[in-house]
Amino acid sequence: MNTATTANGHANPHGDGHYSGLMRWLTTTNHKDIGTMYLTFSLIMFFVGGAMILAVRAELFAPGLQLMQPEFFNQLIGIHALVMIFAALMPAATGFANWMIPLMIGAPDMALPRLNNWGFWLLPPAAILLTMPFFLALFGIGDGALATGWTFYAPLSVQGGMGVDFAILAVHILGISSIMGSINIIVTIFNMRAPGMTMMKLPLFAWGWLITAFLLLATLPVLAGAVTMLLTDRHFGTHFFDAAGGGDPILFQHLFWFFGHPEVYILLLPVWGLMPHVLATFSRKPTYGYTAQVYAFIAIGLLSVVVWAHHFFTAGLPVPALIYFMFSTMAISIPLAVLFFCWIATMWKGSMSFETPMLFAVGFIVLFGIAGLTGLILADVAADAQYHHSYFVVAHFHYALFAGGIMGVMTGVYYWLPKWTGHMYSEKLGKLHFWLTVISFNLTFMPQFFLGLAGMPRRIPDYALQFAEFNAISTVGAMILGFSQLLFAWNIWSCVRGGPKAEARVWEGAEGLEWELSSPPPHHSWETQPVIK
Amino acid sequence: MTDQPSEFSPADLARRRSAARRLAWLLGLAVVIIYVLGLFIKR
Amino acid sequence: MEQVQPVPRNHSRLVIKLLLLVAGAFVFAFALVPLYNVLCEVTGFNGKTSAGFAAGGLKAGLAQAPASRVDTGRLIRVEFTGTVMPGLPWEMRPLKVSLDVHPGELQQISYLVRNTADRPITGQAVPSVTPGQAAQHFEKIECFCFDQQTLAPGEAQEMPLAFIVSPEVDRDITHITLSYAFFSIEGQRQTLSATAEAR
Structure with missing residues (x-):
């Protein structure tokens, strides 16, 4: 089965062969190298963002101010969010796409390899821009990083210090990088599929990413526009958001969330795309409802751009607008319910086995379900008036973005790691990592639902005494959660270094072109394309 | 596609199939019980 | 394969x-x-008030308020408030805190505004009406917020405002709050939009 793939017979395992060492990575146009760089960058930034929030949780362990001033607290929460969203989750998904989409659709590489290299190398400078104000402040330059929270709300961000400018420029660069990545993925999927692979034979992972890429192209420029207006308001005397000059601060919220809501689905669609692959593999059954899932992806993509105002129900919208945004938001639960149904039906009557990726996949379904149900509560205009800007919201979106996003990414990492490295990871450590993660995650965020219901506001470094016990529990959970991720990094590291040899079809139930190639795949794969019947 | 020896015997797979089905019914039953209990909770 | x-x-x-x-x-x-x-x-989203009647001034405004248009069947309490934004050393307060008006009636009140600094300063008031549903029925005939206002050092001025609450306003609305935010326009570029959109 695998003989054909070695037919290209390159003598140099590193293919391009022009450079070695650092220059190889700086100049590589190989989708596998670039995918590896994206994933490595993502893992590093995951720990950077995690360290920030552990400091925040340490401060919140007890009421009162112990470790830091409120200004620094504000900087940590905002940069934590920007790092996790733009520098950890999005690059992880792009890394998956780079590695897997060409293998899955039988393409020799991405369509635009040079653009691909450039897209990655924009990320490290952007990450430096984002975090540099912290270090500049140590030397007395400026007053620290962005302190407005990741949402940049005007007029606070119009008045903020130079950390706001750093963050604006970082977001511009990150946005350009994501747009280049998205263009590349769309062109690859449209133009480079193996002969006979029609759109409705496309792997669901590629479908999920296709919708993500279109959402990025349609909404990231709006964010770029919004932060550009912010920049000109701050420095060039315009009045887009400045009420003194006839501008309107609420306009910023509209522009921001026109991007911000689709962004949630941008982070999650690649994960929803990979779930059916994992579930089908470990249930030893074909994916249930392929067509239904494709249409659900499309429906979610379309709905996601018309529901943005549910993020600021309390800003004083007229009643008809509130009702429209409430119902359109709730409508998204219908295609999502279709996805949940398909995931469960894929497992139904399957011969399930629970290797680490399957554990993460099942954990994802349960916890992401909690995220969805609590989201419905927040979508209710009347209830949202109470829950808005409380810890209930914090708990809700961490169930969506940690349990939905990051645990989804971990599912993919464990599922494909043997394919990438050619070695099996330690199943024992993987399972330990799963159970530590899932238990400490719930220990961290479940109490936050109740804190929010009891009225604890988010983004405040201090709190009333009655919230002390649950905050202490939450901090203990966060510390276990944070430090157990070191197991994850260690497991990946030792898997890259060596381990039992992985076979081409790593998992016995796995289907798809990527499992026809050896593990690890040759540096140049599918140079002759497979024909799909 | 079956060129790789399975680590599970056919009997093993069948056992897992029925175990999964039992668990699914159990979970479904739990959901129904919680739902019915909810009808009796008065605020 | x-x-x-x-x-x-x-x-x-x-x-x-x-x-x-x-x-x-x-x-x-x-x-x-x-x-x-x-x-x-x-x-009327965001409390932006109707701009349709601004251009004609007080005389044209009176023509907008014929007695036949007045709805004497109900009273709406209009409350006035004002804030001076940071960076503007002024004080402001309405001469009356509230007025009970019949919809359709032309009403006038003034704000007392005083410059506490020892130099002349120019400011611009930005109005907002709550609730938003009432904003589009709140017709300002004359308002100090239509133009930039300059006060000499220590000068106090009564700044007038004439308005009609349109009879089309929803029957559920019994209270309307008109709020002004006075901004300093010193050191800011005086764009056309500053005066045009403030209406």
């Missing part, structure tokens, strides 16, 4: 189409600014 040589494809047409989508989305962000202002004026 059967394998074939890949067909080289030209990607540039698709890339150009996708770049157009990106450019379109970027332009759309800026197009939302005027669109949003139009939307606010039409719906």
